[in-house]
Amino acid sequence: MTRDELHVQKLVREANMEHLRTQSRRHFLKESAMGLGALAMGALLPGCGSNSQPGAASLFDPARPLLPKAPPFAARAKSVIYLHMAGAPSQLELFDFKPELAKMDGQDCPESFLKGKTFAFITGVPKMLGPQAEFAQRGQSGAWISNHLPHLSTLADELCFLKAVTTDQFNHAPAQLLVHTGSARLGRPSMGSWITYGLGSENQNLPGFVVLTSGGSFPDAGKPVWGSGFLPSVYQGVQCRTEGDPVLFINNPAGLNHDLRKASIAAINEANMQAYEDYGDPEILSRISQYEMAYRMQTEAPEVMNIADEPDYIHAMYGTEPGKSSFANNVLLARKLVEKGVRYVQLFDWGWDAHGDNAGNSLNLGMHNKYRSVDRPVAALLLDLKQRGLLDETLVVWGGEFGRTPMMENRNGTANPYRGRDHHTDAFTIWMAGGGVKKGFSYGETDEIGYHAVSGKVDPFDIQATILHLMGFNHETFTYPFQGRPFRLTDVAGRVIHDIIA
Amino acid sequence: MNITFMMWLMGWLDALPDFGGRLHPLIVHLPIGLLLPAAVLYFLPVGKWSAPAKPALPLLYAAGTLSAVAACATGLLLRPQADYSSPLIDRHLWSGIAVAVCAAALAWLGYYRPGAKKTIRHLLNGALLCLLMLAGHLGGSLTHGAGYLTAAFAGPGELKPALPPIAQVQEADVYNDLVGPLLQKRCVHCHSPQKTKGDLQLHLPEAIGKGGESGAALLAGQPGNSLLIQRLLLPADDKKHMPPVQEAQLTETEIQLLHWWVAQGASYTGKVKSLPQGPDMQPVWAALQTGIHATAADKVNTTGIPTGDAPMHDAKLIEGLQQTGVSVLPLAQGSPWLAIHLLHADSGLINAFEKLKPLAGNIAHLHTGGKTLTAAQWQVVGQCTHLTRLHATGTILPPEALPAMAALPQLQWLNLSGSTLPPTGLEKLGTLGSLRHLYLYGTALPAAQVTRLAQQLPTCRIDTGGYQLPVLASDTVVVKW
Numbered sequence: 001m002t003r004d005e006l007h008v009q010k011l012v013r014e015a016n017m018e019h020l021r022t023q024s025r026r027h028f029l030k031e032s033a034m035g036l037g038a039l040a041m042g043a044l045l046p047g048c049g050s051n052s053q054p055g056a057a058s059l060f061d062p063a064r065p066l067l068p069k070a071p072p073f074a075a076r077a078k079s080v081i082y083l084h085m086a087g088a089p090s091q092l093e094l095f096d097f098k099p100e101l102a103k104m105d106g107q108d109c110p111e112s113f114l115k116g117k118t119f120a121f122i123t124g125v126p127k128m129l130g131p132q133a134e135f136a137q138r139g140q141s142g143a144w145i146s147n148h149l150p151h152l153s154t155l156a157d158e159l160c161f162l163k164a165v166t167t168d169q170f171n172h173a174p175a176q177l178l179v180h181t182g183s184a185r186l187g188r189p190s191m192g193s194w195i196t197y198g199l200g201s202e203n204q205n206l207p208g209f210v211v212l213t214s215g216g217s218f219p220d221a222g223k224p225v226w227g228s229g230f231l232p233s234v235y236q237g238v239q240c241r242t243e244g245d246p247v248l249f250i251n252n253p254a255g256l257n258h259d260l261r262k263a264s265i266a267a268i269n270e271a272n273m274q275a276y277e278d279y280g281d282p283e284i285l286s287r288i289s290q291y292e293m294a295y296r297m298q299t300e301a302p303e304v305m306n307i308a309d310e311p312d313y314i315h316a317m318y319g320t321e322p323g324k325s326s327f328a329n330n331v332l333l334a335r336k337l338v339e340k341g342v343r344y345v346q347l348f349d350w351g352w353d354a355h356g357d358n359a360g361n362s363l364n365l366g367m368h369n370k371y372r373s374v375d376r377p378v379a380a381l382l383l384d385l386k387q388r389g390l391l392d393e394t395l396v397v398w399g400g401e402f403g404r405t406p407m408m409e410n411r412n413g414t415a416n417p418y419r420g421r422d423h424h425t426d427a428f429t430i431w432m433a434g435g436g437v438k439k440g441f442s443y444g445e446t447d448e449i450g451y452h453a454v455s456g457k458v459d460p461f462d463i464q465a466t467i468l469h470l471m472g473f474n475h476e477t478f479t480y481p482f483q484g485r486p487f488r489l490t491d492v493a494g495r496v497i498h499d500i501i502a
Numbered sequence: 503m504n505i506t507f508m509m510w511l512m513g514w515l516d517a518l519p520d521f522g523g524r525l526h527p528l529i530v531h532l533p534i535g536l537l538l539p540a541a542v543l544y545f546l547p548v549g550k551w552s553a554p555a556k557p558a559l560p561l562l563y564a565a566g567t568l569s570a571v572a573a574c575a576t577g578l579l580l581r582p583q584a585d586y587s588s589p590l591i592d593r594h595l596w597s598g599i600a601v602a603v604c605a606a607a608l609a610w611l612g613y614y615r616p617g618a619k620k621t622i623r624h625l626l627n628g629a630l631l632c633l634l635m636l637a638g639h640l641g642g643s644l645t646h647g648a649g650y651l652t653a654a655f656a657g658p659g660e661l662k663p664a665l666p667p668i669a670q671v672q673e674a675d676v677y678n679d680l681v682g683p684l685l686q687k688r689c690v691h692c693h694s695p696q697k698t699k700g701d702l703q704l705h706l707p708e709a710i711g712k713g714g715e716s717g718a719a720l721l722a723g724q725p726g727n728s729l730l731i732q733r734l735l736l737p738a739d740d741k742k743h744m745p746p747v748q749e750a751q752l753t754e755t756e757i758q759l760l761h762w763w764v765a766q767g768a769s770y771t772g773k774v775k776s777l778p779q780g781p782d783m784q785p786v787w788a789a790l791q792t793g794i795h796a797t798a799a800d801k802v803n804t805t806g807i808p809t810g811d812a813p814m815h816d817a818k819l820i821e822g823l824q825q826t827g828v829s830v831l832p833l834a835q836g837s838p839w840l841a842i843h844l845l846h847a848d849s850g851l852i853n854a855f856e857k858l859k860p861l862a863g864n865i866a867h868l869h870t871g872g873k874t875l876t877a878a879q880w881q882v883v884g885q886c887t888h889l890t891r892l893h894a895t896g897t898i899l900p901p902e903a904l905p906a907m908a909a910l911p912q913l914q915w916l917n918l919s920g921s922t923l924p925p926t927g928l929e930k931l932g933t934l935g936s937l938r939h940l941y942l943y944g945t946a947l948p949a950a951q952v953t954r955l956a957q958q959l960p961t962c963r964i965d966t967g968g969y970q971l972p973v974l975a976s977d978t979v980v981v982k983w
Contacts, residue, residue: 068829068831068843069831070831070832070833070834070835070837070841071834071835072834072835073834073835074806074807074833074834074837075834150974150976151971151974154971202829202843202845203845204846313970316970317969317970317971319977341843341845359983360983365981365983366981366983368979368981369980369981372976372977372979376971376977379971380971383969383971384969386965386967386969387919387941387943387965387966387967387968387969388895388917388919388920388941388943388967389893389895389915389917389919389939389941389943389965392915392939472834
């Protein structure tokens, strides 16, 4: 026998051994003990893969998971751009004007606001901190926006504010998970995953759910905040980068050309298909489709993700710096992705946690740089979407995971060296624009110092329900079976905020 | 007896008349239940069935009289509490008293003049029957409104303009000549001092300002948040829709007039010309002048979902089209309307459009996905009679594209941004009466052409883009520490 024949014989034997490993006597006995009874029971009850399971699993076509699908009722928006300011921006310095708070600046916080409350860092009796901004009413709608966002102020008439958003999580990771996955604990699919599961994506050559981060760090909740949870893993967010390769390792290594890559992927997928026929695991089909998607992305993604080709006036409008990593770059990318048909683009900008424990975190120093870094790009995004006719069909959402206290933070009992505020769950502001929401509208009100939400209270579940509604889903019937019961993004809560829908 | 007890007693006595009045709808069933069988029994021929009961007639009359008197008394106590209109109450009042008098006469005759002549008894019993039915019917109308009984047979209220044609609308006084008479004709008969449904009166400015049971009738400047406007805009089958469905309804023109009036601050003085008017009010003024108002059917559709019917699309045709790479989706599950996206269609598009032609009547949204369509293919697009949204961005449009687009009667939304248009022919789009949004950013069209088109389409928002954000000093200030 030649050396090659020997080699082939060894490979065949190894393949056989692998195959037989799953067919041991132990395996057989273990299975058949309950086997026949289980078979009979399974035939009687609805189970995995049977068509009697209402709705849910039938939306997932493993061969083409991102094929666009029609929602249950007519959608107002086709895409979502969610701009999440991780760390929690201060609503009192940006959108919620409280002149009463200015009058109380420096005074001790009244007992009624402290009793029974747990704060992240505030201990004892903190002092009140007046707004560190100048407010004015903008546009015809008279929306209150501070001087920290001069460019966004010119677009006040496009925005729909939710001023009385409340949450029950006062730390970053659980609060971010709550906002995006509907639970403060890990393990649930994120909103982008639900939406791409339900609607697929217009463009089959790009991921349906793209994530872009900036600000120097990941959001505290980490990658699970754009994870797919118990939904098929094909629906997880694909994190793209703004410098270097848009997706890590998307380009071929040296020596591997396009055709060779195509042939090797075909071979890999053939092997995977064989495994699927043996084991019937739908995740294998996801993997096959992901290999093919990655191949298609090699041609399409670099073109979409390359912002250097945009005309100069676009760069001037957004304030982008091609080659560097910045929020402005991410925002421009978001527009390009939505223009190409991506369903859900999630942006995370880290660094809004204005505690005031150091200069970078202070409302009057570090935060000024943060405000400036988002003001122009976000205004440019709205204008750019508008002129391309995309704003009617794209829902833009901007906000954090909770708000900031009207009191100045006093960590360990002594006031912080710089002006800052602690985490605040009872009232914060999120705004939406585009895709079906009212223009120049404000929903919800807080009390005179911005501590409690007094009317129009909404929570992250309500916002999720509203976003799903605008995308054409009833959040109560859009479910997926897991652990023996149907789960939904809003789980057992949430109501659609009809008052903000145009 | 201490002070507290006296005060409690006084309070309780004060409430008694109100309580008594509220007993009226309860007690009124007694005279009905006693006198109606009595009168019917009287007229029944003497026979096996009626004989045993005839001796009871005087007792029935007597008991009926007593309960009728009680009913009248409680009715008089109820009267001040009601918000009913006076003529109806008066008629009910007098017919009720007449019932009591009739019953009393019959009772007296029954006990003290048993041999009285038949004719007088016949008369009295006949009158009793008629008066009972009259008083009862009027009482029912008071409680449930006129026409309650036959509401199931009645169709919806008529739809005629409430206002006569007005020669010079701009010179007319907003409240005195338009809003006031409109409210007078359509609303005041239930919302007046005589009949104050929902505690709301709409006959005078002061009254409108006061509002009613559910709160303020209107919020100046906020028609969306004004109850008056909200109730007009509710669907007809909603219980709170105003005016009630069996009453005459407001025309679309009249609703728009009220909406505009509230949006401009709901002022009770001033002429029409002194208030700001957008281009969407032009048809309203025209309608008020001619007296031919728009109805709900004329209302411009801005939802993106076509009006009219379409047969359900053939699944085979759709599958055939999808095999060419075209994305075909219904607007919603189960909807006959389709959204077409050509992004992944085969490059030739010839096959695709062959298969698309039979579905033309079902297509509501079309996205060309950057593909360049030939003249013939644009003609197929022109046959999509129910197309409401057309995305033809980043492509080169042949001269045939514009007439094809102009042939789409329901087109509401047209996005041509980034496309190269033919040098002439833009004015053809001027016939698109339903067009509300037109995007021409990046089309490099001469400004004169766009201005002309804007004049042809006063209700369309044309966006030529090119927005810029000014460079502010604060843009480059980096805070350091």
